[in-house]
């Protein structure tokens with residue numbers, strides 16, 4: 001999940017699919033448990049926003065039921081209006097029936113008021129209200145709501161059936177309105193020896209970014225014999241990846257140290273799918289995102305020569321032994337290279353020819369960065 005842009009506004013990830021599924025299941029079970037054993041209720045969904053919730057709820061409802069819909073509208077843009085328009089009404093005979101309303105969200109209660117008005121003359125046996133979301137801070141009515149999935153603060157949300165001016169309904173998760181992202185963040189990507197560190201040093205000056213190289217942070221910790229350094233050393237010496245949890249926590253701490261940055265160059269991170277997921281979630285919480293993965297593409301034989309050359313002066317033990325170098329490529333090919341597809345699928349992958357003079361390669365990267 002990453003930042004969404006719908007029309008002129010930005011939305012950040014708010015409630016994940018798993019959480020939504022669990023809430024929906026729980027609501028369906030509660031409703032079922034409270035009904036008399038052989039009661040066949042009629043569920044009435046309030047369109048349009050309820051369509052995904054109603055579909056999932058009804059699938060989770062373990063028993064016979066009927067389904068109908070009414071269509072009401074009270075929203076314009078991101079603010080609720082006082083007049084609720086009737087677009088499609090009820091056409092079943094509901095006399096003596098147990099009617100269960102399925103609403104996606106209740107905020108001021110205007111729509112709810114309208115629902116009570118519609119049903120009060122229909123002679124139903126029972127009327128129950130189920131709302132997936134509820135905004136207690138803005139609710140202005142004295143009307144009962146029988147089942148609430150989750151109470152949330154008064155911020156505009158989209159996804160899982162809810163829209164902003166018509167779009168956004170199709171996302172399986174819920175997103176929350178957020179200010180326009182302030183940062184430009186890139187992942188500088190490529191196998192060991194591709195020139196990520198060298199290029200990052202130019203780019204951070206050109207664009208006033210903060211460069212975080214997880215390899216450098218580990219080496220700093222090893223030099224200072226910290227606990228983290230001692231732990232990382234045994235993996236790094238072999239050319240193995242340091243465990244995700246350790247690396248992710250370290251990366252987060254580095255980002256937090258520079259909370260006011262214009263943006264970050266992530267160099268050597270993420271290196272696994274779970275690191276990529278963690279980075280997305282972490283930035284998403286802040287209303288920020290990865291804008292691009294810029295990948296330096298260099299053939300492997302050129303890389304080995306470069307690394308052995310670097311090893312003569314870098315003092316890096318993982319640069320001097322060809323078998324350790326091969327192991328780093330192996331780690332890259334089996335765990336890291338897949339991230340290309342991950343960013344590609346989001347239209348965020350930019351491959352750059354990483355062979356040539358340092359200056360030329362910087363220019364190639366800058367051309368991409370300037371389009372972001």
Ligand code: AMP
Nearest residue numbers: 214215235236240241242247268269271
């Ligand atoms: P680098 O300086 O990026 O080539 O990284 C050197 C070594 O540090 C790697 O071979 C790993 O042992 C460790 N390392 C650096 N970044 C990560 C990461 N994101 N995940 C796991 N291990 C890492």
